[in-house]
Amino acid sequence: MAGPLLKVENVTKRFGGVVALDRVSISVDEGELVAIIGPNGSGKTTLFNVINGVYRPDEGRVYFRGVDVTDLPPYKRVEMGLARTFQIPRPWPGLTVRENVAVGAFFGRARARSVSEALEVADSVLDIVGLSGKADEVAARLTVVEKKLLELARALAMRPKLLLLDEIVAGMSPSDVEKVVDTIVRVRDEMGIAVVALVEHVIRAVRRAAERVIVLHQGRVIAEGAPDEVLSNPKVVEVYLGVTQ
Amino acid sequence: MASGGGLEPLLDTLKAAARKAGPALAVYLVLLAAYFIFPERRQLIATILFYALLGGAFNIFMGMTGYVDFGYVAFLAMGAYGMAIAFTYMADLGYWAIPVGFAIGAILASILAGIVGGIALRLRGAYFAIATIGVNEGIRFLIEGGNLLGGSVGLLFAGKIKEALGDDGFKMITSTGSDLILFGLAFLTVAVTALILSTRVGFALQAIREDEDAAKALGINVTKYKLIAFTTSAVLASLLGATFWSLKGNYVEPARVFNIHYTVEAIIVVMLGGAGTLLGPLVGAVIYQGFNFALNTYVAPFLRELGIHALGIHLPIFALILLAVIVAMPEGIVGYLRARVRSRVLREVLA
Numbered sequence: 001m002a003g004p005l006l007k008v009e010n011v012t013k014r015f016g017g018v019v020a021l022d023r024v025s026i027s028v029d030e031g032e033l034v035a036i037i038g039p040n041g042s043g044k045t046t047l048f049n050v051i052n053g054v055y056r057p058d059e060g061r062v063y064f065r066g067v068d069v070t071d072l073p074p075y076k077r078v079e080m081g082l083a084r085t086f087q088i089p090r091p092w093p094g095l096t097v098r099e100n101v102a103v104g105a106f107f108g109r110a111r112a113r114s115v116s117e118a119l120e121v122a123d124s125v126l127d128i129v130g131l132s133g134k135a136d137e138v139a140a141r142l143t144v145v146e147k148k149l150l151e152l153a154r155a156l157a158m159r160p161k162l163l164l165l166d167e168i169v170a171g172m173s174p175s176d177v178e179k180v181v182d183t184i185v186r187v188r189d190e191m192g193i194a195v196v197a198l199v200e201h202v203i204r205a206v207r208r209a210a211e212r213v214i215v216l217h218q219g220r221v222i223a224e225g226a227p228d229e230v231l232s233n234p235k236v237v238e239v240y241l242g243v244t245q
Numbered sequence: 246m247a248s249g250g251g252l253e254p255l256l257d258t259l260k261a262a263a264r265k266a267g268p269a270l271a272v273y274l275v276l277l278a279a280y281f282i283f284p285e286r287r288q289l290i291a292t293i294l295f296y297a298l299l300g301g302a303f304n305i306f307m308g309m310t311g312y313v314d315f316g317y318v319a320f321l322a323m324g325a326y327g328m329a330i331a332f333t334y335m336a337d338l339g340y341w342a343i344p345v346g347f348a349i350g351a352i353l354a355s356i357l358a359g360i361v362g363g364i365a366l367r368l369r370g371a372y373f374a375i376a377t378i379g380v381n382e383g384i385r386f387l388i389e390g391g392n393l394l395g396g397s398v399g400l401l402f403a404g405k406i407k408e409a410l411g412d413d414g415f416k417m418i419t420s421t422g423s424d425l426i427l428f429g430l431a432f433l434t435v436a437v438t439a440l441i442l443s444t445r446v447g448f449a450l451q452a453i454r455e456d457e458d459a460a461k462a463l464g465i466n467v468t469k470y471k472l473i474a475f476t477t478s479a480v481l482a483s484l485l486g487a488t489f490w491s492l493k494g495n496y497v498e499p500a501r502v503f504n505i506h507y508t509v510e511a512i513i514v515v516m517l518g519g520a521g522t523l524l525g526p527l528v529g530a531v532i533y534q535g536f537n538f539a540l541n542t543y544v545a546p547f548l549r550e551l552g553i554h555a556l557g558i559h560l561p562i563f564a565l566i567l568l569a570v571i572v573a574m575p576e577g578i579v580g581y582l583r584a585r586v587r588s589r590v591l592r593e594v595l596a
Contacts, residue, residue, distance in 0.1 A: 054461075054462055074463075074464060075461075075464045075465060078464025079464065083464075084462065090456055090459040092456055092460075093455055094451075094454075099448070099451075102448060103449070103452050103460075103463070106449070108464055114254035114257040114258045115261050116261065117257070154463070158463075
């Protein structure tokens with residue numbers, strides 16, 4: 001496939017008078033690990049919802065695998081290989097961990113053809129994220145960190161080409177952050193999945209894994225590049241710390 | 246696994262469905278045996294079957310998606326009218342009038358499900374429930390006010406059934422015949438439910454029930470799966486209405502077949518037994534009707550001797566029991582047991 005895996009072109013999204021995204025353009029290549037950072041309210045989650053199809057942009061287009069998906073419903077994009085996790089984890093609380101992941105295997109690019117096939121995929125993915133021990137537990141009983149891992153497993157069971165992670169390491173202890181980030185990098189390396197992660201504050205995770213960083217502020221891309229370069233950019237420092245140098 | 250042939254996933258699915266269907270089918274076989282062993286209890290068994298089927302069909306939609314359709318009885322009415330139309334206007338078909346009646350009812354129910362579902366399934370929670378009540382009452386007033394199909398009097402067609410099937414045929418179909426069809430429908434409902442639970446459809450419906458927005462964002466075409474459940478449930482309900490009201494009862498009256506009371510009873514049976522489970526509606530129906538029967542046959546006469554006339558006494562008592570069940574075990578009896586039973590085998594039986 002020629003061109004980038006994902007291309008967001010001049011996307012604008014307004015909510016009433018608020019401009020959540022203002023002519024945002026980004027692109028992601030196959031197998032790339034990109035972090036999108038920005039303070040609270042900068043438009044990160046809105047951008048995800050536009051990429052994933054939950055919102056339609058007011059202006060601009062979204063291309064995935066070379067196809068204009070701007071007008072496609074979320075399920076079509078998921079079938080094409082787009083998977084996501086939520087900032088506040090949303091596993092299906094009454095289903096077991098294994099069943100939650102099996103749903104992913106049924107409806108993603110994997111398209112499992114029977115329950116036993118879906119459960120097989122679920123077990124192998126739970127093994128990757130280290131949740132095998134909890135497979136028969138009802139999802140509602142998991143800790144927040146486990147729920148986030150479950151969301152990761154559910155997304156991986158879809159065999160995506162592009163994985164959108166919404167604040168997956170927020171609120172985790174440093175050792176959990178390390179573990180989860182390593183898992184994500186390993187998954188990317190082994191399965192060749194491109195990853196776009198939204199990160200608000202856990203800059204350590206960004207330095208550890210991201211190959212490219214995009215900074216959003218008030219709905220606009222204000223900086224983009226290698227992590228060290230972007231994180232020392234005076235404009236970025238100002239946005240985060242509120243000081244002018 | 247991914248390289249397996251086209252047949253293997255199908256066999257896997259059928260095996261899983263058969264395992265799930267087993268326990269409920271076994272209970273129905275016991276009921277069938279009881280039906281032949283205790284001829285004097287046939288009325289009670291047929292009534293239990295009616296409620297088990299009412300709950301079983303409703304369960305496919307409400308139990309699996311969490312949506313409550315207060316106009317559900319309209320689907321039974323479609324079936325009842327379908328069968329009534331077949332005998333009233335096509336009595337010369339003889340026994341063929343029966344399958345034709347089922348087909349007309351099922352088609353009417355699917356059309357109604359398509360229209361109502363296509364519009365009302367965009368609404369959530371209470372809004373959906375209210376919209377569906379409106380549909381039920383709307384159709385009833387359309388038939389009564391427009392004087393269609395017999396208007397508010399309805400259709401009486403015992404004579405037409407005799408004309409089509411002869412006197413012996415009439416006796417057979419209005420008693421044992423329709424009861425055996427009810428058993429057939431029971432097996433069909435269990436099989437369909439088990440099949441749904443053993444495929445992606447069941448997983449999609451459960452995901453929708455647990456968190457519809459998440460289901461949508463994670464790639465489930467929620468409209469499609471809700472419509473599948475709604476229509477399947479509607480068609481099964483129409484077969485029940487056609488059998489119980491038209492074949493067994495041989496008259497159709499709007500005030501009865503559109504009575505919201507039946508929808509409420511369907512909810513009771515499903516909630517009591519356990520929503521989304523295979524055994525749930527059956528357990529709910531046995532308890533609900535067994536209880537009504539015991540109160541009306543044993544307790545009410547006893548009270549009458551004491552000078553207390555309490556024919557409807559089962560209703561307030563049942564209200565209290567239902568309240569207690571909902572507070573103490575919101576997952577219903579089967580759901581409650583499944584969550585607490587340790588043995589894996591027993592858990593599978595309660596699935």
